Amino acid sequence: MSSIDSYAELTRAVSKNLAPLRTHNPDVMQGFGALSKAALAAGALDEKTKELIAMAIGVAARCDACLGFHAKALVRLGATPEEFREMLGVAVYMGGGPSLMYAANAQAAFDEFSAAAPAA
Numbered sequence: 001m002s003s004i005d006s007y008a009e010l011t012r013a014v015s016k017n018l019a020p021l022r023t024h025n026p027d028v029m030q031g032f033g034a035l036s037k038a039a040l041a042a043g044a045l046d047e048k049t050k051e052l053i054a055m056a057i058g059v060a061a062r063c064d065a066c067l068g069f070h071a072k073a074l075v076r077l078g079a080t081p082e083e084f085r086e087m088l089g090v091a092v093y094m095g096g097g098p099s100l101m102y103a104a105n106a107q108a109a110f111d112e113f114s115a116a117a118p119a120a
Helices: 007-017 019-024 026-040 047-061 064-076 081-116
Strands: none
Touching (some): 064 081
């Protein structure tokens, strides 16, 4: 993880740091938002499955902020710890040793957001 101690802090900081892009590149940011909405919309795959895929790619690409944003979404969508760990296995398979190290960070992000989530 970066110098920030929590994934909740990291996602807040990234969101804040994106503000100038929203102001100065609104078409790009709106386009990215539309792409995200379209890519994650339920279709043949449900939103949770698509978020699991996104998290696996975040692990393989070693994107700290991706871990935070997708862990938060997966908790919101009701991903179970078992589903999450199974996805991490696929991410490690696809990304090798570096992904194994990042899988540990992804688990920490999921655990952090799970601990903060209201009980179902």
